[in-house]
Amino acid sequence: MMISTKSRYALRFLIDIAEHQADGYVPLKDVALRQEISEKYLEIVVKELVRDGLLAAQRGKGGGYRLNRSSDEYNIKSIIELMDGPLAPVACLEPGREACPRQGSCRTLPLWTGLDKVISAYLSQFTLTDLAAAEEI
Numbered sequence: 001m002m003i004s005t006k007s008r009y010a011l012r013f014l015i016d017i018a019e020h021q022a023d024g025y026v027p028l029k030d031v032a033l034r035q036e037i038s039e040k041y042l043e044i045v046v047k048e049l050v051r052d053g054l055l056a057a058q059r060g061k062g063g064g065y066r067l068n069r070s071s072d073e074y075n076i077k078s079i080i081e082l083m084d085g086p087l088a089p090v091a092c093l094e095p096g097r098e099a100c101p102r103q104g105s106c107r108t109l110p111l112w113t114g115l116d117k118v119i120s121a122y123l124s125q126f127t128l129t130d131l132a133a134a135e136e137i
Contacts, residue, residue, distance in 0.1 A: 001119070007083040009037055010045050011131065014054065014079065018071040018132045025056075025064035045083070052082055071132060077123035087123070089115045 016031045028046060032039045046065065049055045054074065055065045067074070081087060090112045092100040103109060 001087060001089055003080060004084050006045055007080045009035075009042065010049060010079060010083050011076065012037065013042060013045060014049070014067070014071075014074060014128055015132050017055070017065055017067055018074075018128045021066045025058045025062060025066050027064040030064075048083065054079070054082070067128075071128040074128040075124060076126040076128075076131065077120060080123065087116075087119055088112075089119070 012035045013031055016035055017026050020026045020030070028042055029039055031037075032042050035042075046055065046057075050057050050065070053068055056068050057063070057065055077087070086094045088094045091097065092103070092109070093112055093116050100106065100109075
């Protein structure tokens, strides 16, 4: 499993917004400068975040982006899944998949199920608030 650049940049963008939105909407160009990320690439990422209701956008003078809710309500696992899709280590554990015909005899299924639980539990314990405040995790 590999977390995409899009997910990593989405997290960086959201953390930056959480840290700087006290004074109002935060311009994308300001985040791009602070995070050293291309504005063009961030526009793609932010479009998805706005479409899925994580961010509010305002155009024009004084415009930019704000979180739609408190930063402690943004779960890291859900943000990564929004950007990358399911984090299941194998296809047969992805939500909505039909049960594998080998499920009853698969010797590796307990391994993958355990890994899936560890990944899910680890990422689910963090919020944007945690990452914005963290010196080290």
